[in-house]
Amino acid sequence: MYYGFDIGGTKIELAVFNEKLERQYSERVPTPQDNYEEWLNAIVNLVKKADEKFGCKGTVGLGLPGFVNKETGIAEITNIRVADNKPILKDLSERLDREVRAENDANCFALSEAWDEENQQYPCVLGLILGTGFGGGIVIDGKVHSGQTGMAGELGHLQLNYHALKLLGWDKAPIYDCGCGNRACLDTYLSGRGFEMLYRDLKGEALSAKEIIEKFYAGEQSAVEFVELFIELCAISIGNIITALDPNVIVLGGGLSNFDYLYEALPKALPAHLMRSAKIPLIKKARYGDSGGVRGAAALFLSR
Structure with a gap:
């Protein structure tokens, strides 16, 4: 057992x-x-x-x-x-x-998702968690790749790049402190917490992720604009990860993974941030949750 x-x-x-x-x-x-x-x-x-x-x-x-x-x-x-x-x-x-x-x-x-019957066919599975924080795990041929010291996959501590800062606006981009001691880590932007903080600081209204998503589906302009910006921010940041790892499949977990629009919009936004010959990996929702x-x-x- x-x-x-x-x-x-x-x-x-x-x-x-x-x-x-x-x-x-x-x-x-x-x-x-x-x-x-x-x-x-x-x-x-x-x-x-x-x-x-x-x-x-x-x-x-x-x-x-x-x-x-x-x-x-x-x-x-x-x-x-x-x-x-x-x-x-x-x-x-x-x-x-x-x-x-x-x-x-x-x-x-x-690793749990990589060992799902449907995913065992893929040599490289990238798990991304969009929850309280943003993190990841890399599984190659059914084994975790954790690096020299064990910290491989700490993708939440990659930092915003030129294109992300340009998207957010040079003069108004919110720069958040991260618990790791650095600033502008993806953990504080691509997480559910970051989703809420960005909306507050860019749109001037403090709402929960659930409320923002409800406004998006209701077609409210402020929420629609924000979600499209957030999708582009995800595409820029996750595009860099795809360029580095070239995974076969990306599995999303955490609270924001339940925002179904991600699975429609993200694959469409990614090509602009990848090399010409890159293949968009299958992007799917985690099966096993908690x-x-x-x-x-x-x-x-x-x-x-």
Whole structure:
């Protein structure tokens, strides 16, 4: 059996999957906040309970809101302070007497989608999350590409380029600070949060993403103009990513992925920002939603 964990700041979820990545069982517990040993034990206890339930020694994959540095083995997960800067894989492997693997939660999202039956035909799957932030994961031949240290796919920390700034207006382009310490990162523009902030700062009205989209579908000029600008901003930024990676398919997740107009408009806007011979990848909505994290974590032990 394949065990996948979604490690969050408030809860730890375990889901157990069979070889077809069909969910068999799941359980959640609160994330211990004060003691590293308690945090380790919460995971260990869930694994041992699953082992007993299924009569086997399952594989253990973790999806993290951060990553484990491949060179040092130290976790960089700043929003889970109790486990940040700790050798979590070494410690868990010793306690569980088996290998434990971990990846960034966006990579797990992408991996889950890449192992969908329809997507297994594609050598390169790019997962993009347009949610509270903007992030991504790169899957090549069924394996996450996470780079030298584990931070490959941190696409939210690419920065606005010349064309994006020109689109937003040199003299009025809002420049947002990013939590990473830099400015003008895509995380603060292509996310649902960025969608709302841009509308506020460009149109002078604070609305939720849902309200903006409702106004767009109602044909209100301000919202229509803004959405077209946002689509162009996405095309400029995602076009750069396509040029670098040339993926076969892009799977969108996060709240803004439910804005169906994206799937109609983005493929039409992309060619202007790609090389002449580029092929527009298939762009589709994520299938597994909130289950993608644990499913992708379980898939860390699968191979083609």
